Amino acid sequence: MAAFPELAILRTELNGDALAHLERLAVSWRLLSDLSFSDLLLLAPIAHEDGHRFVILAQVRPTTGQTLYVHDLVGHVVDEVERPALARSWRHSEIFEGDASILGGKERVRLQSVPVRYRGREIAVLTREAPTTSGRRPGELERYYLEVYDRLVSMVADGTFPFAREEVEIEGAPRVGDGVIVLDGDGGMRYASPNAVSSLHRIGIHAYTSGVRLGEIGFDEAAVDTAVRGRLPVIEEVEREEASVLVRVIPLLDGWKPAGALVLLRDVTDLRRRDRMLMSKDATIREIHHRVKNNLQTIASLLRLQGRRVDSPEARTALAESERRIRSIAIVHETLSREAREFVDFGQIIKQLVRLVEESVSTGDGGLRFQVVGDAGELPGELATPLAVVLNELMQNAVDHAFPHVDEEPVGGAVQVRLRRKAGEVDVDVVDNGVGLASGFTLDASKGLGLSIVQALVTGELGGTLDVGPGDDGIGTQFHVRIPLATASATQVVEPS
Numbered sequence: 001m002a003a004f005p006e007l008a009i010l011r012t013e014l015n016g017d018a019l020a021h022l023e024r025l026a027v028s029w030r031l032l033s034d035l036s037f038s039d040l041l042l043l044a045p046i047a048h049e050d051g052h053r054f055v056i057l058a059q060v061r062p063t064t065g066q067t068l069y070v071h072d073l074v075g076h077v078v079d080e081v082e083r084p085a086l087a088r089s090w091r092h093s094e095i096f097e098g099d100a101s102i103l104g105g106k107e108r109v110r111l112q113s114v115p116v117r118y119r120g121r122e123i124a125v126l127t128r129e130a131p132t133t134s135g136r137r138p139g140e141l142e143r144y145y146l147e148v149y150d151r152l153v154s155m156v157a158d159g160t161f162p163f164a165r166e167e168v169e170i171e172g173a174p175r176v177g178d179g180v181i182v183l184d185g186d187g188g189m190r191y192a193s194p195n196a197v198s199s200l201h202r203i204g205i206h207a208y209t210s211g212v213r214l215g216e217i218g219f220d221e222a223a224v225d226t227a228v229r230g231r232l233p234v235i236e237e238v239e240r241e242e243a244s245v246l247v248r249v250i251p252l253l254d255g256w257k258p259a260g261a262l263v264l265l266r267d268v269t270d271l272r273r274r275d276r277m278l279m280s281k282d283a284t285i286r287e288i289h290h291r292v293k294n295n296l297q298t299i300a301s302l303l304r305l306q307g308r309r310v311d312s313p314e315a316r317t318a319l320a321e322s323e324r325r326i327r328s329i330a331i332v333h334e335t336l337s338r339e340a341r342e343f344v345d346f347g348q349i350i351k352q353l354v355r356l357v358e359e360s361v362s363t364g365d366g367g368l369r370f371q372v373v374g375d376a377g378e379l380p381g382e383l384a385t386p387l388a389v390v391l392n393e394l395m396q397n398a399v400d401h402a403f404p405h406v407d408e409e410p411v412g413g414a415v416q417v418r419l420r421r422k423a424g425e426v427d428v429d430v431v432d433n434g435v436g437l438a439s440g441f442t443l444d445a446s447k448g449l450g451l452s453i454v455q456a457l458v459t460g461e462l463g464g465t466l467d468v469g470p471g472d473d474g475i476g477t478q479f480h481v482r483i484p485l486a487t488a489s490a491t492q493v494v495e496p497s
């Protein structure tokens with residue numbers, strides 16, 4: 001079934017501004033439906049048929065009452081035999097009320113049909129379809145709701161509702177059921193629904209008396225003034241006594257004269273408190289990552305200072321390695337301190353790790369090239385940190401051991417980091433085209449600290465596997481790391497896009 005604008009263009013003579021007016025009506029008319037406890041339909045005459053048949057462009061069901069129409073009626077055609085009031089409203093441009101049978105059935109309904117006017121001419125008809133009255137006397141709330149409904153419906157027939165500018169769609173904007181205050185032309189309160197009174201209590205206003213202006217009981221009237229003077233709806237949030245209330249003011253007009261207002265209130269205190277808590281939790285986590293990073297950088301700097309003061313080359317190397325290990329962890333915390341979530345884009349981290357290792361290559365002659373291929377996607381922080389340390393060790397080993405002659409002459413050395421993301425696992429290879437492992441080398445027999453750290457992290461902490469062998473075409477060395485995502489983190493991991 002076609003959506004409202006297409007349907008209107010296809011079947012009716014509506015277009016341009018008049019069509020936009022009806023679209024605005026179909027955005028704001030929930031208010032009318034709720035105030036009248038009734039289903040509303042919006043109908044426009046079918047093109048070139050002289051107002052004998054109408055097509056239903058839109059339908060709204062009340063949230064304050066029961067619907068008569070559980071089926072979608074949009075696109076349905078109604079003729080003047082079925083609904084004479086419709087054609088009369090259209091031709092005579094007047095509001096008609098009477099009995100009719102329900103659309104598509106025999107049951108009786110109370111029908112009100114209202115011409116929708118725009119710039120002095122009829123462009124559509126709005127109908128209110130209500131159950132026939134039971135003879136029960138309506139309560140106070142119901143009476144005020146219906147009175148405001150009548151006034152708004154007159155505005156529809158006058159062309160002053162919907163308003164020229166649509167209300168800003170705010171999440172959680174107050175509805176009729178949230179709380180209603182009716183103001184007269186002088187701003188005095190005529191009625192406040194029980195929910196509205198509760199909302200006033202939340203912001204510390206306990207002195208509700210009818211006839212009194214909102215300003216007199218301590219409620220900021222600025223929004224009401226703006227709405228009434230500008231003849232446009234206004235929505236505003238009032239915060240007081242740690243409570244937040246959303247205020248939506250709809251000016252009521254008599255012709256073009258301001259004649260009171262409908263004020264809808266919604267207590268959003270709990271909603272806002274939750275927003276604030278979520279926000280501050282994220283901000284706190286980011287701040288902690290930031291501080292951890294700063295502390296790690298301080299430690300790294302202290303090790304560097306110490307390294308400058310020792311004479312033994314082994315001690316220097318050991319301190320430099322420790323410094324790099326700490327910096328590789330700091331990189332992950334820095335990245336996490338910039339993220340709103342506990343996930344990091346590992347692509348960003350690997351780039352910084354490569355830079356860290358490149359800085360340690362003493363020759364500046366470009367004899368050694370680094371390359372990153374593929375993508376690991378987003379990883380949870382607790383997985384990214386050990387993986388960063390592992391890759392730092394493996395890249396550093398390539399630099400330290402694969403090209404023993406790089407200082408003497410450029411050898412066209414290359415180190416590649418290959419990242420792959422599969423379902424439930426991350427695969428990383430660090431491949432070089434250097435001299436290869438010494439014959440008889442095995443991971444188990446290896447005594448170095450670097451590979452011990454790598455093994456402990458990969459097989460222990462991350463629950464993965466580590467293999468080593470010759471590189472591409474049997475040249476150099478290839479370390480292969482596989483990490484399962486499920487065991488590494490219970491958190492759901494986002495697949496790379």
Ligand SMILES: Nc1ncnc2c1ncn2[C@@H]1O[C@H](COP(=O)(O)OP(=O)(O)O)[C@@H](O)[C@H]1O
Nearest residue numbers: 397398401402436437446448449450451452477
């Ligand atoms: N890419 C590589 N190419 C050649 N040999 C390597 C490579 N990676 C590691 N090795 C060998 O493995 C040994 C152990 O490495 P590691 O545990 O990091 O200790 P260290 O780097 O301190 O020697 C190295 O001394 C080296 O012989």
Ligand SMILES: [Mg+2]
Nearest residue numbers: 396397450451
């Ligand atoms: Mg090493």
